Amino acid sequence: MSEAKKPKRVKKSVYEAELTRLQAELVTMQQWVKSSGARVVVIFEGRDAAGKGSAIKRITQYLNPRVARVVALPMPTERQRGQWYFQRYIEHLPSTGEIVLMDRSWYNRAGVERVMGYCTSDEYRRFLHQAPLFERMLVEDGILLVKYWFSVSDLEQERRFRSRLKDPMRRWKLSETDVLSITKWVDYSKAKDEMFVHTDIAEAPWWVVESEDKRASRLNAISHLLSLVPYEKTDPPKVHIPTRPSASDYERPPRELNHQVPDHAATLVKPEE
Numbered sequence: 001m002s003e004a005k006k007p008k009r010v011k012k013s014v015y016e017a018e019l020t021r022l023q024a025e026l027v028t029m030q031q032w033v034k035s036s037g038a039r040v041v042v043i044f045e046g047r048d049a050a051g052k053g054s055a056i057k058r059i060t061q062y063l064n065p066r067v068a069r070v071v072a073l074p075m076p077t078e079r080q081r082g083q084w085y086f087q088r089y090i091e092h093l094p095s096t097g098e099i100v101l102m103d104r105s106w107y108n109r110a111g112v113e114r115v116m117g118y119c120t121s122d123e124y125r126r127f128l129h130q131a132p133l134f135e136r137m138l139v140e141d142g143i144l145l146v147k148y149w150f151s152v153s154d155l156e157q158e159r160r161f162r163s164r165l166k167d168p169m170r171r172w173k174l175s176e177t178d179v180l181s182i183t184k185w186v187d188y189s190k191a192k193d194e195m196f197v198h199t200d201i202a203e204a205p206w207w208v209v210e211s212e213d214k215r216a217s218r219l220n221a222i223s224h225l226l227s228l229v230p231y232e233k234t235d236p237p238k239v240h241i242p243t244r245p246s247a248s249d250y251e252r253p254p255r256e257l258n259h260q261v262p263d264h265a266a267t268l269v270k271p272e273e
Helices: 012-036 052-060 112-116 121-140 154-166 176-183 185-199 214-228 264-268
Strands: 039-046 068-071 098-103 144-151 206-210
Touching (some): 012 098, 012 214, 052 068, 052 098, 052 144, 112 176, 144 214, 176 185
Parallel strands (some): 039 098
């Protein structure tokens, strides 16, 4: 378990320029999905602190949340535990003209549930058998299913954990289960390898995103996603902004009658000297 060799990092200015270009392409892709009625599901899996969330954030930054939505499900309820395992995920699948980005997915069963003992061996084996069948049905029905695995080394993961521990803005991202992934690194590696053996299918292969460098992983993931969606440039419907009519028959009530939000911003402005 040694640290992966890090490539030369992309300069921040180059990264930001390319990210902006790719995000503009994502907006174009979104318009095509909406107008064509396509259905897209993108799964983001990987070790804790591998950069899945930050990649999703950059992808959705300028997209319409009514077209592209993020699904990050909490722990299943008692009722959901009694359902067919895939059942609670089905209701979140896209309808026509929608993109669904899954921040973790049904593959929880092959990862954390397997390693932490949250499922039985029978449930785990059943999942490995059913997942390819389930995904083939989705693809056969016309859904474009893309699966990403964000790969990070043990040393880089620990570094990110320690960084989160010191950062009050990101401390919430660190749970006891996350920390246990350090001591169960080999178990997670074995679970991931077996998961790939059973679920890396031609209809929906696993795509590995090297994530030692978060900037590079974001650019690589977005660029690759765009290459998989057969989108074309589609002009949005033309919008005409009308001339505002005069308001001669309206007089606004005094502002003093409203409950005004205090002007906190004004307290930050330094008086001119």
